[in-house]
Amino acid sequence: MASPSPLKRERDESTNGAALSSDDDFTTASSSPTSKKAKSPSADPSSAPLTSAAGQTEQLEAIFRNLRLRRIVKENHTSEINQxxxxxxxxHNHTPFGLDQVKTFEKRGAVKRDPExxxxxxxxxxGPQANIYDNEHCGxxxxxxxxxxxxxxxxxxxxEVPEMLTCCWIHQPQDAILATAGTDKLIHILSLARSKELVRLGGHTHTITDIQAHPTRDECLxxxxxxxxxxxxxxxxxxCLMIFEIKASVTCFNPNSDGQTFLTGGYNGEIREWTMPTLESDPEEPIVVxxxxxxxxxxxxxxxxIDCIRFAKGKVLSKSVNGKVEYWDPSTLEKIRTFSIKxxxxxxxxxxxxxDELFFCVGTSNGSVxxxxxxxxxxxxxxxxxRSTKAIRTCIFSRDSRTIVCAGEDSFIWRYDYVTDETLNEWANWKAEP
Known part of the structure; x- marks a missing residue:
């Protein structure tokens, strides 16, 4: 029997992908007997005029309640999908997001978009893989x-087969760069345009648990x-430009400081703020902080x-592995609210x-989001x-907030999409025809 992965061993101590259709072609998110069925709006809420911030929030909530499972993908590495x-x-991309994003299509069906x-x-x-998918142009x-x-x-x-634990996107002209890292102690820089690994960054002497792209310097992470x-x-x-001497599980740049400060979350629950040394050029040897x-x-x-930190409207959301998400002000250090994941x-x-920084999504140990x-x-x-019964390790919103994608222990990717009642009725009538 194969030994558990290093990441799984740590969790136990501390307390080419193939697509599959779901059994039901289109499944409501509330089909589980443990969840309440949401009342869907009679008309598409995303097409209603935006009258106020409160109205926008109400429309988005209606969209989230009307998400259906539309796609399941099984990756072939049989390991956890960690991010x-x-x-x-x-x-670089100023396309509207959330309810403000309205997609237009070319004659051949492709979405018209900004080149960036x-x-x-x-x-x-x-596992030992990084995979890149097109989430839009293939139905x-x-x-x-x-x-x-x-x-x-x-x-x-x-x-030893490496396990990749973290990834992030980095902008480069005419390319999309995916950086990934994990138990092999290296950061792999992968080019989508060239479909090859460009470089490996070596220097860490133990497992890399988190990487984050710099918000204003496209060449830095x-x-x-x-x-x-x-x-x-x-x-x-x-x-390597700088070395900060701290054992941190995760990091997060402060978007309000243009990358001059960042936070680290520790294994003991401690959160620290760091200030970047000012550099006029890259140093010959790394600066030690x-x-x-x-x-x-x-x-x-x-x-x-701490397993995740994010900013929302100038405040901080920080999560620990015991299911607590704290919302607090980094200026006053005042706690605003505690979310206990159900x-x-x-x-x-x-x-x-x-x-739009109005909502957050988070996975649970029993496969729900x-x-x-x-x-x-x-x-x-x-x-x-x-069928989603294993722990969810990662979940994300799409740019237009009409899709939530999640993945975790069982190497499945689950994609929930917004579907109107009118569309569901059309599908039901189409299936009913002889």
Missing amino acids: LAFCLNTR DNSNILGTTG DHLDIMSHFLLDPVVEDGAE LSASKDGTVRMWNILTGK LANDSRVLQSGLHTAR NTASNQCRFDVSM YVYNIDSGKTVTELKYR
Whole structure:
């Protein structure tokens, strides 16, 4: 019997993809007997005029309650899918998002888009693989675009299959770059346009648990490792620019500081704020920043390992593996609200914040996904399907907020899409015809 993955062992101690159709062609998210069936609007709420912020929030909630499971994909590595990422670039791509995004189509059926808009591209990482899908131009399908199989790691004469734990997208002209990392201690820089690995960044001496793209420097990314360091890299030169001496499980840039500050979440629940040293050019040797040069923002808010941090409207959402999401102000350090994830045991899951920063979605240990209203603190909906029974490790919103994609332990990708009642009636009538 194969031994559990390093990531699974840690969880136990601490407390080319093939598409499959679902058994039911189109399944309501509320088909589970444990979830309540949401009342769908009589008309498409996304087409109603936007009269106010409250009206926009109400329309989005109606959309989330009307999400249906439309696609299931099984990746062939049989390992956990540890992270999903849409290629959403707000710095270079100014396409509207949420309810403001209205898609127009060419005669052949392709979506008209800004040349810099790659938001249809979905990256996944798990096992020894990174896969890239087109989520938009293939009807109901997730069509595989690129498949990267990473080489085994050889140490002390033994060969070990690496497990990729994290990924992020990096903008480069005429290309979409996916960076991925994990147990092999390397950061792999993968080009979608060239369909090949461009470079490997080496320097970490232990598993890399998180990587984040710099919000204003397209050539830079941040990585957190179990070796007790967080590092800033230049992917074009392959050089490590800075070393921050902290053992962090996750990182997150502050979008309001243009990347000059970032947060780290620790294994003991501690959250620190770091300031980047000012650089006029890349240093010959990495600049070392000591832990004493950082500021502890939260030390008692969480009591377990931090597994995800995100910003929303200038405030911070931080999650620990014991199912607590805290919403707090980084300026005053005041706690605003606590979200206790329902129906879940201890579970690592990267949550996501919608691009309008009004909602977040998070997975559970029993295979469901919850959508929460950040301002009100209320649960908007639960997405659940009877075949989804394993832990969800990652979930994300699409740019237009009409799709939520999630994945986890069983190497399945689950895609829930917004479907109007009128469309469902059309499908039902079509199926009923002899």
